[in-house]
Amino acid sequence: MNYFKKHMFDKYSLDRHFGKAPQEEPAQEENAAEINEDELFTFAEFDEKKSEVIAAPRYSYWKSVWKTFVSSKITIAVSILVIVVVAFAFIQPLISQFDPMKPKHPIEYEYHFLSPSWEHLFGTDGEGNEVFDVVWSGARNSLIVSLIATAIDMVIGIVIGAIWGFSKKMDKWMIEVYNVISNVPFLLLAMILAYVLRNKFDQFGEVGAFIPLIFTMTITEWVFVAYFIRTQVMIIRDREYNLASKCLGTSTWTMVTKNILPYLISVIMTYISRQVPALISYEVFLSYMGLGLDERHASLGRTISQYTSYMSGYPHLFWIPVLILALISISLYIVGQKLADAADPRTHR
Amino acid sequence: MSTTNNEREVILSVRHVDVAFDVGGKKKFKAVSDANFDIYRGETFALVGESGSGKTTLGRAVIRINPCSAGEIFFNGERISGKISRQQDRDVIRNIQMIFQDPAASLNERATIEYCISEGLYNFHLYKDNEERIAKVDKALEDVGLLPEHKSRYPHEFSGGQRQRVGIARAMIMEPQFIIADEPISALDVSIRAQVLNLMNKLKKEKNLTYLFIAHDLSVVRFIADRIAVIHLGKIVEIAESETLFKYPVHPYTVSLLSAVPMPDPIIEKQRESIVYTKEEDDPNASPREMREIRPGHFVYANDEDMVAFEERLKKLESYHAEQA
Ligand SMILES: Nc1ncnc2c1ncn2[C@@H]1O[C@H](COP(=O)(O)OP(=O)(O)OP(=O)(O)O)[C@@H](O)[C@H]1O
Numbered sequence A: 001m002n003y004f005k006k007h008m009f010d011k012y013s014l015d016r017h018f019g020k021a022p023q024e025e026p027a028q029e030e031n032a033a034e035i036n037e038d039e040l041f042t043f044a045e046f047d048e049k050k051s052e053v054i055a056a057p058r059y060s061y062w063k064s065v066w067k068t069f070v071s072s073k074i075t076i077a078v079s080i081l082v083i084v085v086v087a088f089a090f091i092q093p094l095i096s097q098f099d100p101m102k103p104k105h106p107i108e109y110e111y112h113f114l115s116p117s118w119e120h121l122f123g124t125d126g127e128g129n130e131v132f133d134v135v136w137s138g139a140r141n142s143l144i145v146s147l148i149a150t151a152i153d154m155v156i157g158i159v160i161g162a163i164w165g166f167s168k169k170m171d172k173w174m175i176e177v178y179n180v181i182s183n184v185p186f187l188l189l190a191m192i193l194a195y196v197l198r199n200k201f202d203q204f205g206e207v208g209a210f211i212p213l214i215f216t217m218t219i220t221e222w223v224f225v226a227y228f229i230r231t232q233v234m235i236i237r238d239r240e241y242n243l244a245s246k247c248l249g250t251s252t253w254t255m256v257t258k259n260i261l262p263y264l265i266s267v268i269m270t271y272i273s274r275q276v277p278a279l280i281s282y283e284v285f286l287s288y289m290g291l292g293l294d295e296r297h298a299s300l301g302r303t304i305s306q307y308t309s310y311m312s313g314y315p316h317l318f319w320i321p322v323l324i325l326a327l328i329s330i331s332l333y334i335v336g337q338k339l340a341d342a343a344d345p346r347t348h349r
Numbered sequence B: 001m002s003t004t005n006n007e008r009e010v011i012l013s014v015r016h017v018d019v020a021f022d023v024g025g026k027k028k029f030k031a032v033s034d035a036n037f038d039i040y041r042g043e044t045f046a047l048v049g050e051s052g053s054g055k056t057t058l059g060r061a062v063i064r065i066n067p068c069s070a071g072e073i074f075f076n077g078e079r080i081s082g083k084i085s086r087q088q089d090r091d092v093i094r095n096i097q098m099i100f101q102d103p104a105a106s107l108n109e110r111a112t113i114e115y116c117i118s119e120g121l122y123n124f125h126l127y128k129d130n131e132e133r134i135a136k137v138d139k140a141l142e143d144v145g146l147l148p149e150h151k152s153r154y155p156h157e158f159s160g161g162q163r164q165r166v167g168i169a170r171a172m173i174m175e176p177q178f179i180i181a182d183e184p185i186s187a188l189d190v191s192i193r194a195q196v197l198n199l200m201n202k203l204k205k206e207k208n209l210t211y212l213f214i215a216h217d218l219s220v221v222r223f224i225a226d227r228i229a230v231i232h233l234g235k236i237v238e239i240a241e242s243e244t245l246f247k248y249p250v251h252p253y254t255v256s257l258l259s260a261v262p263m264p265d266p267i268i269e270k271q272r273e274s275i276v277y278t279k280e281e282d283d284p285n286a287s288p289r290e291m292r293e294i295r296p297g298h299f300v301y302a303n304d305e306d307m308v309a310f311e312e313r314l315k316k317l318e319s320y321h322a323e324q325a
């Protein structure tokens, strides 16, 4: 109560005490002396928590990905194109029932080499087949093979790459494995596998015919995916938030799935968007070389290779499958890239 | 503030620790050399030094992120450096937690705050059922002044100070005995530094914690540390109780650090211009230095010649302060 003591004996207090009128109005602060001390220190009501409230609407990663993705008209247009083309490749062959072993009009010459028209959309080829049917059956098989091969490559590559990126011990020998596998001459390997595996999986029916090709496309490809993921993991492995997780006892596997892979969605999407078209081209290339699907199955590659011989007389026969191939590859690539962009939270608003 | 009772219990003991990094080829860079000190239960021990002096490196050596290339670290009397069993490793994690230097980098941006804070609970199954886990998270959020509704938010929606408090909550929820706070406020705006410091002090009292508080600025540390170690280029040059260090700084580097902060102390203020400490001004064939106890509880990195000079300096300071009193 020092405060009061001091004020009790100054002139103003004494004056008051003895009932004299103060000579001058005391200043505002001095008036405060009259208020009792407790009141002096009661704070104005203030809700501290209010300043912590976040007003922004809830953020959801996948919702934002979707919003960003559909915010561009071009993206929507290309996506629709992809859906139509892919759906068409899967539905049209069911309707046409095209079978390369059963040419439609092998000897009726009047059906050969018809020009494109409303009746024969892409025209007909040297065996009287509708080019329309041939191309879409081929596209379907190319898509099936490349999508499955991409899925296998990515799954194996991501799992191995993620562990590889974390383990310094594994890195030492995996680098050697990578060097060896990535230097295997691909064409040689493809030839060997094509001859060794041909007809080995016939008991699995139609799927069996795809297995050798898918095998060829995955036996070495995964290592490139793994190497790519390994590098990405190494880049973010030692970031502070991962050290924090380590200090909380998080296992390596949980780190991979919760801390690392979510950051890699975007780059993985980019990789896939290049991988699918690349493997479609692979399929075409291998089939073109006679190392792909056998002759019982339609294939864009073999179709292109067959139609090359008509290049001088009926060039449209060659260009149509090539253009369809380009259309599928490019549109898939664009959609993949756009998805990758949308998956990058830096593009989110 | 400073506890000088005799039966102080050592919680962490760092014995002649070196931390070296590979820097290409066979070369090694010693980021910390011969660190040697004890931390007592219940105190705030500050480690102060300029940027790049090895503070983070040493803190991370304690929490086993950086392996020690020499020396040993003991926690509650048990060795926790080098190869230890899995169970011991888990004990270390439960009992020693870290608050990271950079709140912008130390939270997983792809996880919700709920996950960030629950992470340790998941790893050690520190809850009976999901309800209890959520209750614990809510409590932890409340302890650091955040709201339960923040659980479903993502780190990028928070300010630096809020993020740092999430970092504090995630360490506290483990109920550790010992916390390494790596410059917990240096990345924060000046206006919220005091808030986070007060919070840490409050939690320390409530939960009976011991802090290793890393800072690059003596002025911050003065009011929260019981004892201070000054580190320079990977070497600890002086350790003393906080008040002692401010009143009787003996090592020239400590003096230069103090001179970098405007001080109300006239003797330091007077010397201010004259002190620019460069480490290798001393001749290379000086006899090797080590930590020596110049006064009880006051250690300085010195050899015999240094000790003479330091003693003289200390005498001067003592007579000055005696005069003042
Ligand atoms: N992983 C590493 N590899 C090689 N050198 C490193 C590594 N980590 C740290 N260093 C080096 O060790 C020294 C000490 O770094 P440290 O991060 O401990 O400094 P600090 O005292 O925490 O500095 P700041 O105040 O800037 O955080 C620096 O010279 C740094 O370059």
Ligand SMILES: [Mg+2]
Pocket (backbone or CB within 6 Å): B055, B056, B057, B101, B182, B183
């Ligand atoms: Mg640091």
